[in-house]
Amino acid sequence: MSEDAVPDNAREEVVSAVRLALSRHGYANLTTKKVAAASQKSEAFFFYHYDTKDDLVVAFLDWAIERTTDRLDGLGSADPVVRLYAAVGVLLGDPSDEVFRGINVAMMELLSHAPYNDRFRDRLIAFERSVLETLADIIRDGREAGAFRDVDPEATAAFVLMTTDGTAGAVMALGMTDVAAGVRDRLAAYLGSTVLAPDVDPPAAGLSAPG
Amino acid sequence: MSEDAVPDNAREEVVSAVRLALSRHGYANLTTKKVAAASQKSEAFFFYHYDTKDDLVVAFLDWAIERTTDRLDGLGSADPVVRLYAAVGVLLGDPSDEVFRGINVAMMELLSHAPYNDRFRDRLIAFERSVLETLADIIRDGREAGAFRDVDPEATAAFVLMTTDGTAGAVMALGMTDVAAGVRDRLAAYLGSTVLAPDVDPPAAGLSAPG
Numbered sequence: 001m002s003e004d005a006v007p008d009n010a011r012e013e014v015v016s017a018v019r020l021a022l023s024r025h026g027y028a029n030l031t032t033k034k035v036a037a038a039s040q041k042s043e044a045f046f047f048y049h050y051d052t053k054d055d056l057v058v059a060f061l062d063w064a065i066e067r068t069t070d071r072l073d074g075l076g077s078a079d080p081v082v083r084l085y086a087a088v089g090v091l092l093g094d095p096s097d098e099v100f101r102g103i104n105v106a107m108m109e110l111l112s113h114a115p116y117n118d119r120f121r122d123r124l125i126a127f128e129r130s131v132l133e134t135l136a137d138i139i140r141d142g143r144e145a146g147a148f149r150d151v152d153p154e155a156t157a158a159f160v161l162m163t164t165d166g167t168a169g170a171v172m173a174l175g176m177t178d179v180a181a182g183v184r185d186r187l188a189a190y191l192g193s194t195v196l197a198p199d200v201d202p203p204a205a206g207l208s209a210p211g
Numbered sequence: 212m213s214e215d216a217v218p219d220n221a222r223e224e225v226v227s228a229v230r231l232a233l234s235r236h237g238y239a240n241l242t243t244k245k246v247a248a249a250s251q252k253s254e255a256f257f258f259y260h261y262d263t264k265d266d267l268v269v270a271f272l273d274w275a276i277e278r279t280t281d282r283l284d285g286l287g288s289a290d291p292v293v294r295l296y297a298a299v300g301v302l303l304g305d306p307s308d309e310v311f312r313g314i315n316v317a318m319m320e321l322l323s324h325a326p327y328n329d330r331f332r333d334r335l336i337a338f339e340r341s342v343l344e345t346l347a348d349i350i351r352d353g354r355e356a357g358a359f360r361d362v363d364p365e366a367t368a369a370f371v372l373m374t375t376d377g378t379a380g381a382v383m384a385l386g387m388t389d390v391a392a393g394v395r396d397r398l399a400a401y402l403g404s405t406v407l408a409p410d411v412d413p414p415a416a417g418l419s420a421p422g
Binding site for chain 1: 237238239240316319322323325327328332335336339343363367368369372373375376377378379380381382387392397398401405
């Protein structure tokens with residue numbers, strides 16, 4: 001069945017089961033049986049809507065990417081200072097939130113397996129590009145508004161995104177919470193001293209993601 | 212057979228085959244048959260020395276960890292400025308080096324799968340801790356020598372390591388070379404403006420890894 005023909009409620013059921021199964025077993029150990037075990041549905045339900053295990057995983061990946069993209073698109077403030085800190089907060093996430101952790105570790109496993117799977121690769125390149133563009137746009141807006149220094153938008157976006165991407169490993173997959181605290185602290189200091197203009201204060205919310 | 216009883220030449224053969232097979236197929240697709248196909252030996256050779264596929268993968272992981280640890284331990288300069296830049300150069304690596312890329316992407320896949328595999332997790336936590344300690348030691352030495360500012364050694368080490376860890380995804384797994392250039396540029400700028408003391412110049416070699 002083509003992806004577009006899957007009804008929304010079936011797709012939601014599938015995404016939820018894949019998310020849960022990935023957080024329990026990881027991608028390398030995933031089977032359709034384990035996906036079915038993470039839902040109230042039979043394995044036949046999953047095969048009725050999707051042909052292969054990787055079709056199920058791609059449905060999850062599309063959902064997970066859209067989830068982050070929507071959060072970044074909906075930051076809701078016109079102030080580039082507020083938007084920059086909130087965007088970085090979204091990307092860092094809350095490592096004590098089990099759901100967020102599971103999604104992020106799963107995306108990291110799919111990212112590391114992307115060289116061997118064109119569908120993962122195409123989607124993840126487009127995702128990383130769109131996040132980089134969002135960050136670079138915020139930086140350009142902040143420069144124009146005089147709220148930021150004249151930093152290179154693309155290089156600064158790349159630097160910040162690699163730092164938050166990196167936390168999916170040591171912080172989320174390995175649970176090294178002291179690393180999370182150190183990175184958050186140094187990243188806030190970096191934004192304050194290197195990106196914000198000298199007379200501009202960081203937002204009161206710091207690097208918290210918007211609720 | 213216990214790991215210690217494997218003769219060195221057999222272990223080298225195994226590590227080389229696993230490394231090659233991982234770079235061709237990724238961990239999620241790995242089978243003992245694919246490992247054997249990446250060597251001149253039969254599948255029976257691998258099962259004679261190791262009981263399971265994950266025993267083979269753990270032999271590779273131990274080797275890959277030792278390889279990076281040895282490079283960080285052998286930086287060879289007493290000057291903390293030179294050592295800091297060289298250590299970051301080792302961690303960033305050369306993304307155009309296919310062998311380095313393959314090893315790093317494989318380690319990222321094992322790291323993202325670590326929540327589901329105690330042996331991967333134990334080794335990778337110890338590895339990340341040892342790299343953090345190496346970076347923090349260099350920072351402490353640099354502070355004592357007056358060559359660095361009074362930055363927090365642990366938090367700064369965590370920040371730098373998450374940035375270089377992050378490049379295993381977008382840069383190495385997805386091949387986004389413009390991201391690599393931006394990160395390298397911004398990371399060098401960060402070390403220069405935030406870690407080095409105001410009157411200290413970065414080393415001429417910049418962020419190159421020692422040869």
